Amino acid sequence: MTTTFFCNAPKLILEFCTHYETPKVVRFKSTLIAFLSHLTKLLLAIYCILLMLQQDAYQIFDRSPISAVTVKVKDSPNCSHYLNYSCPESRYDAVDFVIPSLENSATSITTRTTETEYVLHLCNKTDFTHQYTCSVKQQCLMPPYYRQLLEKTNQTPPSLCWHQFSPSTKNNYEALDYTLFIKNYVEFPQLHLVRKNLVTDTMRPSYFTSCEYDEKHHRLCPKFRIRKILKLIESKSDEYEQMFHYGSLIEIKIIWKCNLDLSIKKCIPKYEFFRLDMPYSENIFIPGNYFETSRHFYTDEHELRRITTKVYSLRILVTVAGEVGRFDMFQTTTSVGSFLGIFGMGAIICDIVAAYITNFNIVKYDAK
Structure with a gap:
């Protein structure tokens, strides 16, 4: 048998x-299946396109x-007068209230500060915040008078x-009314x-010196007023005031989507605004930012004093995302090939109908 196989191998x-060779094709006359076949192929073609x-x-x-x-x-x-406050002449400007950020693409604007001053004195039982102990001389921050008492080992500090x-x-x-x-x-x-x-190829350079961002009329302007940003991300007046009072985390996302x-x-940018921290009605324990x-410092009376400052701020993060697309022949060929494979579903549907729904005994067909 092996010898016969090798002899017939060239043949x-x-x-x-x-x-x-091609599979046998059976053609039969059925208006239902013909209509179903054309309709299925048409729907698949429209879907793929x-x-x-x-x-x-x-x-x-x-x-x-x-x-x-x-x-x-x-x-x-x-001055906006938005939060029902008066607008007195201020000795400060944006330089005094802008905190340098620790990371790129971010800035912090101080909205409120609370300063509390402390003085280090002998304890009494009625008025003090917490006790201060200094057992190591090298680490002691006490005034000179009390520090000298520590040098005497026989005397209790x-x-x-x-x-x-x-x-x-x-x-x-x-x-x-600060602007970013x-x-x-x-x-x-x-x-x-x-x-x-x-985008100087779309707008004149002088436009960017006088414009201010508006979601309807000035969508390309890169200057944003803080009051406008707060209105875009928070519509409730209570939350709006608390964002300014306790601080908040805000994201400005620049989206590029170009064809x-x-x-x-x-190919122009789109700006979106989001609030990153939780609403104050849902986060009452540690609100804001x-x-x-x-x-x-020491005073002239040799008193040690401490000033503790709590700074509330609007922390603004700027992020960038986007996608750019361009016609590519290889990608087009791959997509067209995938869609052509979907057309095979039309033949499968018609075969199922012909095999299980249509009665072959009453269908006339010719075998080729």
Whole structure:
């Protein structure tokens, strides 16, 4: 048998190379199946075309932008009167209330500060905040008089306590009219696209010096008033006032979504605003955004004093996201091939109807 196989091998190879076989096709006359076949193929064709256009399946995308953001805060001579406060002449401006950020693409604007002064004196049982102990001379911050007592080992160190004065509060209502000027440079390296939010090819350079962002009329302006940002992310008046009183976390997202098959002038940024912290009605324990700092100093009377400052601020983060698409022949071919495979569903549906629903005994068919 093995000898016969090897003898017929050349003949089998020649027959394989010179003959072509196709499955038998059965054609039968049925109005229902013919209508169902054409309708199914038409619906699948419409579905594939719409899906291809909706998902931009003919394009290649770059969804990993490289960006750089700078944020500048400027004060305004105007006063909004929004929170029912008077607008006195202030000795401070934006420089005094802007806290340098610890990370890139962020800034903090102080809205309220509370300062409390303490003095270190001998303890009494009626007026002190907490007791101060100093057992190690090298680490002691006590005034010189009490420090000298520690040098005498035979004498017991005095018991000292921090005595608190009345706190003072300073509200920076002018911060509502501060403006943020945001510059953003973004690059999509895969498609070699570099853009900036100062779109001078669409707007004149003089436009950016006088404009102010508005979601309807000035959507391309990179200058944002704090009062406008708070209105966009919070509509409730109570929450609005508490955001200013306790501070808050705010995100400004710059979204780039560009189609390079169209004009490059249509590649413009879109700004969205979000509140990152929880509403105060849901987070009553540690609301807002603040930090505490303190400084020590000696008076002429050799008293050690401490000033503790609690700073409430609006912390604003600027993030960048986006995608850029462009026509690509390989991606188009892959998508078309996938959609052609979907057309096979039409034949499967018609075969199921013909095999299990239509009565073959009354159907006329010709075998080819």
